[in-house]
Amino acid sequence: MDGIASAAAASSHDHLPPAGYEASAVERWAAEPDKRPGRTAFQRDRARVLHSAALRRLAGKTQVVTPGEPSQAWDPSPRTRLTHSLECAQVGRELGAALGCDPDLVETACLSHDLGHPPFGHNGEQALNEFAGDCGGFEGNAQSLRLLTRLEPKRFVTDPESGEPVSVGLNLTRAALDAATKYPWPRGARPGDPHSVKFGVYEDDRPVFDWVRAGAPGTRTCFEAQVMDWSDDVAYSVHDLEDGLHAGHIEPACLQADPERQEIFAVAVGRYVPAGTDPEELAEALDRLLAQEWWPHGYDGSAVAQARLKDATSQLIGRFCLAAEHATREAYGGGRLTRYAAELVVPRGIRMECAVLKAVADLYVMQRDEQERLRARQRVVVLELADALTARAPEGLDPQFRALFRQADDDRARTRVIVDQIASLTDASARRLHARLAGRPGGRPRRP
Structure with a gap:
């Protein structure tokens, strides 16, 4: 993303900012025209998240208990990350509006806050963090920023150095990305607790993060x-x-x-x-x-x-x-x-x-x-899947991630692509892919 940093300077004010917001709040990383005048910038943000594949995938990701497990026979449809996000959005929209926030902006943040979470909830997050130790770790909130600004295919710009198209994700406004950022600091920089596992940005996403946080008072959340x-x-x-x-x-x-x-x-x-x-x-x-x-x-x-x-x-x-x-x-x-x-x-x-x-x-x-026995099996799935995909990359990756793997400059960047693909999976698709790859040549069992 470094190659398109200059795009930020060209970001347009495609709408007058809503009452209570400055012009810089509605800037986008890459300038773009509005296809349908009459909407506010924050209404456009909300629509982009609602129509995203990443939001739909949350329907197949664990919230607390895994849909379809035998222990859930009492209820075939427990809450998922999607239903939780919708409920969070309803609560946030009303509370935000009562306090004078733009309700579409708060709803966008609530809908976005869990987009980066991997299959199997926090259990999957911990397993991916173990696998990604050499490339900066894994954190669901940092992954959400990465998805919103890089991985979700919506807007592309031309890299001025290579001439190649580069994704800018959903290209949300500065205020929307800031509102979706719970932990506005990199790994190991949480104020008062440098050992915290919570952080909001990977090192290779710092350019857009620094743009989002321009003018923000330190690590204070908006x-x-x-x-x-x-x-x-x-x-x-x-x-x-x-x-x-x-x-x-x-x-x-x-x-x-x-x-x-x-x-x-x-x-x-x-x-x-x-x-x-x-x-x-x-x-x-x-x-x-x-x-x-x-x-x-x-x-x-x-x-x-x-x-x-x-x-x-x-x-x-x-x-x-x-x-x-x-x-x-x-x-x-x-x-x-x-x-x-x-x-x-x-x-x-x-x-x-x-x-x-x-x-x-x-x-x-x-x-x-x-639940603990289930979580142990899920960790095996994630870690063995990571090994199997690494052994088969790039051909074994989905087309989007195959291209990113080939573009990666070093092993750290290539490992991050493997992490990105696994994080995008639902619980069911992770199990299916693991069942297809595990035990075949190139996939080595990692855990007993």
Whole structure:
């Protein structure tokens, strides 16, 4: 992408920016005309993500539990990365609009935030990070930026040095890419925690990242990204609890009894709340939720209980979003809160309530014995598939990645192409490709 860095300087203001946004927010990395006047730049961004193949593929990627597994016989259609992204987008759009953000911009960020996640959820992410250790690692959020700006075929420009067409991905606006960036720093540069596995950009994507972040105050996330991040937390904490209760994995009575409560708090501390948090603070948060008249006590799966559970889901989302809206307005007053004009304020007690819900789902859904056995098999699939594709590259790669592999300058770049192809797969397509390649000449088993 270095060869087209000059395209940024030519980016056009194809629309007047929406109220509350500066002209630079609607610039695109590569200038392009609008095919249908009358839309805002952020409406165009939203449409591009909605129509992308990457978003459709999320329907086949794990959210918490894998669709089609025997343990999911209770429900043939558990939440996927796609349904989660749609739910996150609905929450974020309304919360963002209430705070003065452009709703299309926030929705675009919410729809985009998980696009880079590989098959098998965070489990696949960890396996790919192991394989990609020599080329800068793997991180789903960094992969999302790469996909939006390079891998998703939508816009191409001519490289001024080679004369060859170069992809600029969906060519979203600067504000949309910034809003989709949860972790605006490279690997090992998280403020206060250089050992964190969370980061938002690979080294070879730095040119477009630096363009996106031009004028940003250090590693601070923009306001729309903060709204997206909280909407993500709200959506998955509430819906994972809902799915766990509906599946029978979570017994409502356990939330009121020791030692089960202490196990929940132990999961939360260090993973969902800062280390050193007093478990009593989490106990108070859980008790506040249990005391609500709408809490689904005694859930038994009946139609009435299902309706009550769905109402509790709505109540929780409203509780978490309204608390953030009111606290932020109290801090910043009325008017439009956009970009770097404000920070989202979420009361600590509300964050504790959200965290304890995450811990409940973590303990009773994700840490089940059969889930760990499944995750072990999935790691084998990813790592053996990486070895098999490496041995067969470039001919064994899909046409898009075959061309990128041939264009790669060195082994690090070639490894990154292998990672890109695997990250693009759904759970089912990863299994099928593994079954086709594993055990054949050139594919060496990597794990027992």
